[in-house]
Amino acid sequence: MFKVILSLFLCTVAAFASSSGQGEIPDLTMTWIGFASLLIFVVGYYFVAAEEKYEIDKAKPALFIGTFIFILIALYYAINGLNMNLVHIQAEHLILEIAEIFFFLFVAMTYIESLIHMGVFDRLKYNLVSKGYTYRKLFWVTGFIAFFLSPIADNLTTALILSTVLITIDKEKKEFLVPGAINIVVAANAGGAWSPFGDITTLMAWTAGKGVFTDFLYLFPAAILGYLVTAFILARFVPDVKPDFDVSKEEKPEMSAGAKVVMALGVFTIFCAVMSHQVLHLPAMWGMMFGLSLLKVYAYGLKKKHGKEHFNIFNNIAKIENNTLLFFFGILAAVGGLYFIGWLALASHVYDPSVLGPTWSNIGVGFLSAIVDNVPVMSAVLKANPEMGLDQWMLVTLTAGVGGSLISFGSAAGVGVMGKLHGIYTFGSHMKFAWTVFIGYVVSILVWYIQYEVLQISHF
Structure with a gap:
């Protein structure tokens, strides 16, 4: 599908493939540039993780390490008389793939800000809260919506939409917002793990021929049971009281004229992204940008009918979370640099039965994906292409998908949720409840083991 990360790091795979005719890419892991880049990455990630402690936006260290690592790589190549064309090719392909992700997110965020401006989320909040739901029931409602929307709309778009709903319900109550944010992230990632379109990692495995469409649907039991366990524990920390909301005193918010059409255009834009990628073999962002063009045309019509103050799309664009976009750019560039140097390729050696073997290695992929990001890790696994059966390929798809929930930026x-709930949902607030996510992760693996290894239920 379109996957918001939609090539989070297919970029690196494409880069390696495209350069095969340009010469051998040297392994630089055991050189000064290899160790320096790894150290820069670790230090930079520390400041990303300690965003709350140092009061520094996560985009700043991410952007620094992403650009600096590639500058150092180019410097090393120049000093040692290596083929500079390799650096040029890697950087070009990395920029291309990051641009696909960047503009995909750009359009998704623009639609969300447009819907906020037109009162859609205020109306949704009213509809939920006016029913008399407690914070705990709202926790469950948003979680289930995230789990079942993610396989269709992708995990990032789903998380962005529902985190916006959270913040419109209550802007300050952290005992609701923090568990609610974690719940949405876990639900979105788990929901995306059992659909070939639900996450970039499942899409990568499917297009690589590691399973047919229906094979991934068999991950549903492991995905939902793992999520339910985490959600059940998290719900204990959510107040079982109703939000401060008196229906008799609150005026029912009305959506702006044209809001329903904007919602329909948003759905059609998702459809265009899917068709662009699956049918037309264009980047998913192409369909997204086409959807943005339709929104702009419709905005012109609204301006003619209701005046220029009714709906100004550029005002909505100005409100998008630019720090989130820059964070993605920096992290993708940094991991792309580490992959270019050769660090991620080393991970393939652990699949050897004499080391860890496939099962434990695939379980470890989940933890690694939380730190490095699931797509580059999955890219490395697919590139190494270890000898594994369908059961193991489904396991690594599951762990790479749900493992990212173990850390807030995994x-x-x-x-995306960190950007929406800035200062509320942070690395520190997430880690206080990370043990609940870990328990769900273990449950998902146990369900996979019983289903695939004991009962041997894996395909139609």
Whole structure:
């Protein structure tokens, strides 16, 4: 599907493939540039993780390490008389793939800000809260919506939409917002793991021929049971009281004229992204940008009918989370640099039965994906292409998808929610409840083991 990360790091795979005719890419892991880049990455990630402690926006260290690592790589190539064309090719392909992700997110965020401006989320909040739901029931409602919307709309878009709903319900109550944000991230990532379109990692495995469409649907039991366990524990920390909301005193918010058409255009834009990628073999962002063009045309019609103050799309664009976009750019560039140097390729050696073997290696992929990001890790696994059966390929798809929930910035969904709930949902607030996510992760693996290894239920 379109996947908001939609090539989060297919960029690196494409880069390597395209350069095969340009010469051998040297392994630089055991050189000064290899160790320096790794150190820069680790230090930079520390400041990303400690965003709350140092009061520094996560985009700043991410952007620095992403650009600086590639500058150092180019410097090393120049000093040692290596083929500079390789650096040029890698950087060009990396920029191309990051641009696909960047503009995909750009359009998704523009639609969300447009819907906020037109009162859609205020109306949704009213409809939910006016029913008399407690914070705990709202926690469950938003979680289930995230789990079942993610396989269709992708984990990041789903997380962005529902985190916006959270913040419109209550802007200050952290005992609701923090567990609610974690719940949405876990639900979105788990929901995306059992659909070939639900996450970039499942899309990568499917297009690589590691399973047919229906094979991925068999991950549903492991995905939903793991999520339910985490959600059940998290719900204990959510107040079982109603929000401060008196229906008799609150005026029912009305959506602006044209809001329903904008919602329909948003759905059609998602459809265009899917068709662009699956049918026309264009980048998913092409369909997204086409959807943005339709929104702009419709905005022109609204301006003619209701005046220029009714709906100004450029005002909505100005409100998008630019720090989230820059964070993605920096992290993708940094991991692309590490992959170019050769660090991620080393991970393939652990699949050897004499080391860890496939099962434990695939379980470890989940933890690694939380730190590095699931797509580059999955890219490395697919590139190494270890000898594994369908059961193991489904396991690595599951762990790479849900493992990103273990850390707040371990997945696109988590990063998106951090941007929406800035200062509320942070690395520190997430880690206080990370143990609940870990328990769900273990449950998902146990369900996979019983289903695939004991009962041997894996395909039609």
